[in-house]
Amino acid sequence: xxxNRQLLILLATALGVGILPVVVRNPFYLNVLNIxxxxxxxxxxxxxxxxxxxxxxxxxxxxxxLGAYTSGILTASYGWSPWPAMGMAVGxxxxxxxLVGVPTLRLRxxxxxxxxxxxxxxxxxVMVRWESMTGxxxxxxxxxxxxxxxVRFDTDLKNYYLIWFFxxxxxxxxxxxxxxxxxxxxxxxxxxxxxxxxxGVNTARYKSVVFVLSAAMASLAGSLYxxxxxxxxxxxxxxxxxxxxxxxxxxxxxGNLWGALFGAAFLTPLPQVLHFFEEYKDILYGGILVVMLMxxxxxxxxxxxSWYHARxxxxxLAQPR
Amino acid sequence: MSFQEQISQFxxxxxxxxxxxALVALGFCIxxxxxxIVNFTQVDFITLGGMVMYSLLRLLGVGQLAAFPLAVGAVAxxxxxxxxxxxxxxxxxxxxxxxxxxxxxxxxxxxGIKQIWGKSxxxxxxxxxxxxxxxxxxxxxxxxxxxxxxxxxxVVGLHLFFTRTLTGKAMRATASNPLASNLMGVEAxxxxxxxxxxxxxxxxxxxxxxxxxxxxxxxxxxxxGLKGFAGAILGGYGxxxxxxxxxxxxxxxxxxxxxxxxxxxxxxxxxxxxLMVLFVRPAGILGRGEARRV
Numbered sequence: 001x002x003x004n005r006q007l008l009i010l011l012a013t014a015l016g017v018g019i020l021p022v023v024v025r026n027p028f029y030l031n032v033l034n035i036x037x038x039x040x041x042x043x044x045x046x047x048x049x050x051x052x053x054x055x056x057x058x059x060x061x062x063x064x065x066l067g068a069y070t071s072g073i074l075t076a077s078y079g080w081s082p083w084p085a086m087g088m089a090v091g092x093x094x095x096x097x098x099l100v101g102v103p104t105l106r107l108r109x110x111x112x113x114x115x116x117x118x119x120x121x122x123x124x125x126v127m128v129r130w131e132s133m134t135g136x137x138x139x140x141x142x143x144x145x146x147x148x149x150x151v152r153f154d155t156d157l158k159n160y161y162l163i164w165f166f167x168x169x170x171x172x173x174x175x176x177x178x179x180x181x182x183x184x185x186x187x188x189x190x191x192x193x194x195x196x197x198x199x200g201v202n203t204a205r206y207k208s209v210v211f212v213l214s215a216a217m218a219s220l221a222g223s224l225y226x227x228x229x230x231x232x233x234x235x236x237x238x239x240x241x242x243x244x245x246x247x248x249x250x251x252x253x254x255g256n257l258w259g260a261l262f263g264a265a266f267l268t269p270l271p272q273v274l275h276f277f278e279e280y281k282d283i284l285y286g287g288i289l290v291v292m293l294m295x296x297x298x299x300x301x302x303x304x305x306s307w308y309h310a311r312x313x314x315x316x317l318a319q320p321r
Numbered sequence: 322m323s324f325q326e327q328i329s330q331f332x333x334x335x336x337x338x339x340x341x342x343a344l345v346a347l348g349f350c351i352x353x354x355x356x357x358i359v360n361f362t363q364v365d366f367i368t369l370g371g372m373v374m375y376s377l378l379r380l381l382g383v384g385q386l387a388a389f390p391l392a393v394g395a396v397a398x399x400x401x402x403x404x405x406x407x408x409x410x411x412x413x414x415x416x417x418x419x420x421x422x423x424x425x426x427x428x429x430x431x432x433g434i435k436q437i438w439g440k441s442x443x444x445x446x447x448x449x450x451x452x453x454x455x456x457x458x459x460x461x462x463x464x465x466x467x468x469x470x471x472x473x474x475x476v477v478g479l480h481l482f483f484t485r486t487l488t489g490k491a492m493r494a495t496a497s498n499p500l501a502s503n504l505m506g507v508e509a510x511x512x513x514x515x516x517x518x519x520x521x522x523x524x525x526x527x528x529x530x531x532x533x534x535x536x537x538x539x540x541x542x543x544x545x546g547l548k549g550f551a552g553a554i555l556g557g558y559g560x561x562x563x564x565x566x567x568x569x570x571x572x573x574x575x576x577x578x579x580x581x582x583x584x585x586x587x588x589x590x591x592x593x594x595x596l597m598v599l600f601v602r603p604a605g606i607l608g609r610g611e612a613r614r615v
Contacts, residue, residue: 056417100596103603110359114554115599117547118592125589243424250421279436286428290407293422297413 006175017164021157030156032269037163038221040264043248044170044257045217051255052186053210058242059116062123063215065237066093067222069134072143072232082146086223090216097215105207120239127234139233146227159228170217174257251292252299259301326458331580332573337465339572340472344527345549346564348520353559354496355516358419362403364546365430366524369396371532372438375445385448393525400521404514435539442538468530475526476565551595557608
């Protein structure tokens with residue numbers, strides 16, 4: 001029943017995403033939608049980590065960057081073709097995530113926050129300083145687009161379908177995962193790590209699996225970004241972007257897979273909208289974040305969900321017996 | 322300069338920055354113990370300390386001696402206000418929400434600082450001149466001695482506060498068991514507010530002391546603050562002695578690394594050390610990690 005409902009929502013969303021470009025023709029808006037898709041891909045994975053495993057990573061921009069730079073360097077400087085480079089990037093990011101996350105995930109508390117934050121700072125500085133490899137602060141250019149057979153993904157529209165294909169695929173995978181043995185284990189961990197442990201759930205292992213999975217998804221998004229834009233620079237991958245990603249998860253609603261997409265759709269264009277307020281944009285962005293967290297702790301997705309359930313409940317109550 | 326002189330030079334400058342990290346790490350620890358959260362506004366308390374000091378000295382013409390406590394007091398007030406108007410009334414008490422509220426407030430504070438003091442860097446005068454002294458074969462700025470001395474004073478003062486005064490003991494009681502201490506008549510909210518004021522104090526002291534040596538800009542607190550956080554984790558998060566040790570150690574290792582290995586990667590060194598320590602001893606040097614009562 002629940003599974004069917006989720007599948008229905010998934011199909012409806014996929015249909016909506018599929019026909020949206022018929023209405024949205026403007027390349028600027030398409031570009032925004034593409035970035036929303038990429039952020040959505042990362043946020044869905046991050047949401048698994050935060051909402052289900054109860055761990056915070058402030059370093060996902062680093063995995064995004066690792067994906068983008070591995071893809072970019074292998075294709076632009078070493079002449080690899082894009083798909084294998086992308087596979088290589090995802091593999092490398094997963095290994096790195098394992099090394100960064102596993103020691104600290106054995107513990108409770110805020111150790112993963114610091115480990116990921118530290119990793120992000122390190123990687124960002126390396127991107128700037130290792131000029132011979134990364135192109136330094138001015139970035140890495142002429143990264144070729146992805147292609148399947150004769151089709152080259154070299155326009156905003158083609159990339160829209162490519163990016164959203166991966167985003168919807170990952171949402172579907174996560175919906176499935178949450179409804180499986182792993183998902184139940186994760187929810188048990190979130191409820192009480194101790195109780196889950198005593199019931200035989202290997203909490204450390206599940207937490208690492210989710211962390212590595214979410215890092216791999218971020219890396220995938222990074223590769224897609226590099227091949228889509230064709231140019232990358234260190235500024236897109238700093239800790240502030242990591243913070244923005246987690247903000248999307250929280251604003252969208254932790255532990256709510258659809259909420260994650262809401263969060264990405266709401267916060268991705270927000271800085272551009274706030275640009276009208278020029279020097280006050282930081283204060284407004286921070287202010288919106290604080291007020292939402294203080295008064296809508298379940299996020300947009302969660303609040304919509306409870307509103308829907310409350311309405312349905314009232315309807316059932318109102319039915320004549 | 323002989324190798325030995327070089328080493329003592331690095332050690333001294335490492336201890337100076339390390340003291341600053343230690344102060345910031347203590348600020349992180351106090352809030353962690355009181356609320357269980359990571360308070361990212363700590364980062365802006367550092368900047369704010371330097372900025373208020375600048376305005377008092379340069380615009381209002383207050384003397385060094387009076388400006389120092391005034392600047393620190395002002396930031397302590399900001400800390401208390403942050404807690405009173407964002408953390409306390411928040412409807413969710415979940416740790417992750419509270420952490421991200423502090424991140425939001427930090428963005429707002431940084432926006433406000435940029436608005437009031439502008440984006441360009443400024444210079445804060447040293448406390449007592451910039452004539453370098455010779456010490457153990459190394460050249461030291463008098464400011465470094467001020468940093469070391471005042472840090473020592475603050476750490477001892479903090480220790481006495483937490484072990485000898487009723488308020489300090491009440492704060493520790495709240496940290497270890499909010500409900501029980503509440504039943505004993507300790508108001509938990511007041512204690513949490515006080516801990517924000519204290520961490521504001523520590524951040525401001527760090528900012529006032531270090532910005533004459535570095536520079537003063539709206540985002541100067543970020544990297545210092547993150548290294549302070551790293552120091553706190555390195556020592557074992559929540560452990561006061563660990564915070565001081567972690568901060569100092571990070572400062573010294575960073576100075577040695579920057580001097581002997583590569584100064585281009587100076588900011589990387591602190592975090593690499595951190596990741597390496599976490600890899601071997603995830604709970605930090607003095608941390609006990611998983612030990613927890615059920």
